Amino acid sequence: MIDAVSFENDTLGYLDQRFLPLKEEYIKTKSHLEAIEAIKTLAVRGAPLIGIVAGYTVILGLNSYQGTKDEFPLYFEKLIQDVEASRPTAVNLFFATACMKAVYDTSFTSDSLEELFAKMLVAARKIHTDEIANCDAMARHGVELIRHDLAETLKTRKLNVLTHCNTGTLATGGSGTALGVIKQAWQEGLIEKVITAESRPLLQGLRLTAWELETENIPFLSISDSSSAFLMQKGMIDFGIVGADRIAANGDTANKIGTFAHAVSAAAHNIPYYIAAPVSTIDITIEDGSHIPIEERSADELRTIFGTQVATPSTPVLNYAFDVTPNQYIRGIVTDKKAVVGNYAEDLKKLIT
Numbered sequence: 417m418i419d420a421v422s423f424e425n426d427t428l429g430y431l432d433q434r435f436l437p438l439k440e441e442y443i444k445t446k447s448h449l450e451a452i453e454a455i456k457t458l459a460v461r462g463a464p465l466i467g468i469v470a471g472y473t474v475i476l477g478l479n480s481y482q483g484t485k486d487e488f489p490l491y492f493e494k495l496i497q498d499v500e501a502s503r504p505t506a507v508n509l510f511f512a513t514a515c516m517k518a519v520y521d522t523s524f525t526s527d528s529l530e531e532l533f534a535k536m537l538v539a540a541r542k543i544h545t546d547e548i549a550n551c552d553a554m555a556r557h558g559v560e561l562i563r564h565d566l567a568e569t570l571k572t573r574k575l576n577v578l579t580h581c582n583t584g585t586l587a588t589g590g591s592g593t594a595l596g597v598i599k600q601a602w603q604e605g606l607i608e609k610v611i612t613a614e615s616r617p618l619l620q621g622l623r624l625t626a627w628e629l630e631t632e633n634i635p636f637l638s639i640s641d642s643s644s645a646f647l648m649q650k651g652m653i654d655f656g657i658v659g660a661d662r663i664a665a666n667g668d669t670a671n672k673i674g675t676f677a678h679a680v681s682a683a684a685h686n687i688p689y690y691i692a693a694p695v696s697t698i699d700i701t702i703e704d705g706s707h708i709p710i711e712e713r714s715a716d717e718l719r720t721i722f723g724t725q726v727a728t729p730s731t732p733v734l735n736y737a738f739d740v741t742p743n744q745y746i747r748g749i750v751t752d753k754k755a756v757v758g759n760y761a762e763d764l765k766k767l768i769t
């Protein structure tokens with residue numbers, strides 16, 4: 417399997433996703449500032465992976481601490497703030513910093529700094545191993561739901577599935593969220609072909625999902641983002657499944673820009689459209705999608721294509737990285753605990769312990 421992230425000998429290792437699939441560069445760093453930069457630049461990306469890297473970034477920050485125990489609280493506060501400022505939408509990042517803060521709150525007074533740091537490393541590793549296990553659980557629940565919802569079609573043929581952005585190993589460290597479900601469904605013989613939308617402007621679908629599928633010998637077709645409605649009209653898509661960066665308490669879901677447009681098209685064609693995300697992506701403190709902070713990225717991501725200028729440098733640009741799909745467009749939310757269908761406001765709350 418692709419090695420998206422590692423933490424060995426106090427060193428964070430990650431595959432730099434900016435240049436994939438043309439260049440496979442594995443970066444190693446002991447610097448938390450470099451790790452923060454990797455999150456900001458999307459060298460590492462995808463909500464669960466951002467959470468994993470955020471946990472290890474805190475560890476790198478601890479390792480470079482040289483002050484006394486008395487001075488530590490201020491340092492720790494600033495470290496957490498810097499990590500949290502790296503990207504605003506993926507709630508897994510804040511889930512990770514909350515895990516580290518919880519260790520600090522329970523152990524700072526009683527423990528030496530050495531003991532505290534050791535406990536935080538255990539917490540960071542747990543985020544990593546949990547996200548890998550979450551992917552396997554989501555794959556099981558997701559396939560069960562698809563088998564149920566698409567039983568009629570499955571009596572006569574295999575399914576064509578639409579997905580957006582990259583939600584696989586590169587985004588999670590495990591098999592994936594939506595892509596993990598798709599991979600499992602493929603292994604169980606349910607899938608004819610995966611249709612992967614390019615995911616403008618950084619092309620996570622065209623570059624990363626296509627690369628993962630090619631690596632695993634799963635048949636796929638890459639399309640431009642704007643093609644999905646036409647393919648649905650032609651009967652070329654049976655269902656859609658995508659990931660999430662943050663799910664509000666009512667099920668409204670923020671995911672890569674373009675996700676909502678596919679959902680509207682799917683509803684117009686009565687095609688089921690699912691979200692797959694671990695419970696760590698649910699933000700129960702946010703009532704609905706209108707309160708989810710949506711990242712706006714630089715104008716140059718649109719005005720240039722991988723370094724080549726394609727619009728004048730003065731072209732005004734609005735570059736939202738994510739959109740919010742209202743819950744009524746979502747047939748089901750597949751989590752690691754179970755698949756929730758229908759009453760999101762009631763049922764998502766029950767998943768949070």
Ligand SMILES: CSC[C@@H](O)[C@@H](O)C(=O)COP(=O)(O)O
Pocket residue numbers: 458461462463464506580581582583584587588592593594620658659660661671672673737
């Ligand atoms: C399993 S990843 C789910 C989402 O994080 C994914 O669909 C997505 O939108 C990633 O956005 P990115 O900007 O590449 O971090």
